[in-house]
Amino acid sequence: MTKRRAYGEQQRSSATRHRHDHGKSRCLNILRKLSAYIDDELSGSICREIRRHLGACPNCETFVVSLRQIVSLCRRSQAPTLSTAERAFMRRKILQTAQTR
């Protein structure tokens, strides 16, 4: 948090001062493309444009980091497994239903 604020201050003091406002069309335009950016589906020139924006806009940078985190969490998240008994029980039930219905 502190680190981000410090980075933000530094950005705001620069000549190309960018007051963050996600209502601005530029940030919205970047927001639209972030999944394609993360999934590496964009052309080199669009990627460069996005990286330039992220370098000048700490909040968008934080945003894209958090979106990447979500994708990694989804990819690594585990689901429970069935027990041998549950598998066998369900198999019997399916075959019974198939034969009776």
Place this chain on the structure above:
Amino acid sequence: MGASSTTRRPPASSSLPSRNAKTFDILYRDHVDLIYRFAHRLCGEPEAAKDLVQETFLNAYRGFDRFRGEAQISTWLYTIASRACLRMRRKRKGAPERELSLEEFIPTSDGEFRLQIPIDGFSPEEALQNKQLRQALNAAISQLPKKYKMVLVLRDMEGLSAKEVGTIMGLHERAVKSRLHRARLFVRRQLSARGLDEAFTDHEHD
């Protein structure tokens, strides 16, 4: 629907599973864990997931004749499961069906840019050991309208390509990517200050 009287099979599918219990057993043995995992991710709880698995394999058992062998068996089963899920979810009370617009994901306050459960410096596996994080992630996914949830689960959790997801859901690849983006933004927002505040407020009112 007419499946029980269908004995003819297209020549191209002669090597595919025939409708008998033995072949069914192989199909079931090889894919039940995959379909249960998928079903659990869609339904969010074991009993509904088991119902979905049973419905999927029942439909698969009856539909061997319609399997043309153009897709992998897993893709075919995902398709059957997705359709069964859409039917089942209509009967049950789930997240309200609505379109997600990009505008609703634009942060409006400082706490909304980052995730509020700190995971910086941890690998995703380590972060997922945090029960609060796991619960928040699962809750966020369960709140997604189903057509978005299905895309997120197939693409980011099951690891399929956008093209495969399109085949399963009968969507153009572009539509898959658009839904995926909105689904990810939704989950991200739910784990930011805004989402967690709303979850807390909802809980208080319950």
